[in-house]
Amino acid sequence: xxxxxxxxxxSDMPYRxxxxxxxxxxxxxxxxxxxxxxxxxxxLDIVQxxxxxxxxxxxxxxxxxxxxxxxxxxxxxxxDYYRRKAVRDKLFVWSKSRPDIDGDKFADPTDKAIGxxxxxxxxxxxxxxxxxxxxxxxxxxxNRQRQAFMLRCWEGLSTIETAAAMKISxxxxxxxxxxxxxxxxxxxxxxxxx
Amino acid sequence: xxxxxxxxxxLKQDLLATEEAxxxxxxxxxxxxxxxxxxxxxxxxxxxxxxxxxxSFASALLVVVLxxxxxxxxxxxxxxxxxxxxxxxxxxxxxxxxLIYIDDxxxxxxxxxxxxxxxxxxxxxxxx
Numbered sequence: 111x112x113x114x115x116x117x118x119x120x121s122d123m124p125y126r127x128x129x130x131x132x133x134x135x136x137x138x139x140x141x142x143x144x145x146x147x148x149x150x151x152x153x154l155d156i157v158q159x160x161x162x163x164x165x166x167x168x169x170x171x172x173x174x175x176x177x178x179x180x181x182x183x184x185x186x187x188x189x190d191y192y193r194r195k196a197v198r199d200k201l202f203v204w205s206k207s208r209p210d211i212d213g214d215k216f217a218d219p220t221d222k223a224i225g226x227x228x229x230x231x232x233x234x235x236x237x238x239x240x241x242x243x244x245x246x247x248x249x250x251x252x253n254r255q256r257q258a259f260m261l262r263c264w265e266g267l268s269t270i271e272t273a274a275a276m277k278i279s280x281x282x283x284x285x286x287x288x289x290x291x292x293x294x295x296x297x298x299x300x301x302x303x304x
Numbered sequence: 305x306x307x308x309x310x311x312x313x314x315l316k317q318d319l320l321a322t323e324e325a326x327x328x329x330x331x332x333x334x335x336x337x338x339x340x341x342x343x344x345x346x347x348x349x350x351x352x353x354x355x356x357x358x359x360s361f362a363s364a365l366l367v368v369v370l371x372x373x374x375x376x377x378x379x380x381x382x383x384x385x386x387x388x389x390x391x392x393x394x395x396x397x398x399x400x401x402x403l404i405y406i407d408d409x410x411x412x413x414x415x416x417x418x419x420x421x422x423x424x425x426x427x428x429x430x431x432x
Contacts, residue, residue, distance in 0.1 A: 137331070140326070158337035158341065162344065165345045166345070294315070
């Protein structure tokens with residue numbers, strides 16, 4: 111766990127200052143948080159809190175250290191959210207919040223306009239449907255598997271960096287990631303066969 | 305790092321497309337969040353909070369002191385009242401003992417009281 115993390119060289123970094131780093135990471139972090147919570151506002155709050163904490167506590171660290179630290183903070187904020195949600199759901203069983211019926215699941219209609227300008231309307235629509243399915247599938251993953259999937263597949267962190275961000279061993283990262291991919295393969299069987 | 309499979313590659317492409325589709329209001333709110341976070345780094349520590357902390361601490365201390373004082377005086381009152389009760393009980397017990405003592409040993413004196421009154425009067429007058 112406490113092994114020195116091999117990080118990318120500073121020259122490879124697309125950011126040098128903490129502001130550039132936050133600009134670089136904010137959208138991805140927001141989408142990760144939203145995929146984890148299913149709520150836009152909650153995701154924005156979590157990302158803001160994570161940014162705040164990173165600047166407050168770790169702005170003096172070197173640029174290569176920021177990414178794993180930021181994801182560690184983000185993950186712990188998400189874990190706190192799940193804990194609070196679990197307690198709330200136990201206390202108020204009748205109003206158990208489910209992201210798909212709370213109405214805030216990616217409420218902004220512009221979110222559904224996924225695609226690139228070069229794509230045809232058909233391609234854009236298919237991509238939108240795929241992403242919707244992917245979102246649903248990722249939300250069904252257990253917390254740790256989801257975190258490992260997001261950090262490894264989406265963010266492209268190495269196993270060592272993911273282990274540092276998740277505060278678990280490299281072996282556990284491999285296990286969680288492998289299980290996540292296995293589950294996603296099963297759930298998205300005909301994915302990308304369109 | 306092992307090479308990503310085709311499936312992983314497709315997933316990553318779609319996830320990156322999600323990022324690209326971030327709406328303008330969301331981008332604006334993220335920028336606001338970033339600016340707020342960065343602003344705190346340049347902001348000096350909130351010194352104006354110290355008087356508030358001091359006042360809160362003093363209030364808490366006062367409450368503790370008052371509470372302890374009150375409960376202490378209550379204890380004093382209780383102990384005093386307990387002493388009084390004990391004393392009165394002791395007195396009662398003494399009276400009871402006296403009564404018992406009178407009842408047991410001087411019962412003959414009370415029975416012959418009339419005789420002693422007569423005797424005293426006779427001695428005083430010098431007559432029978």
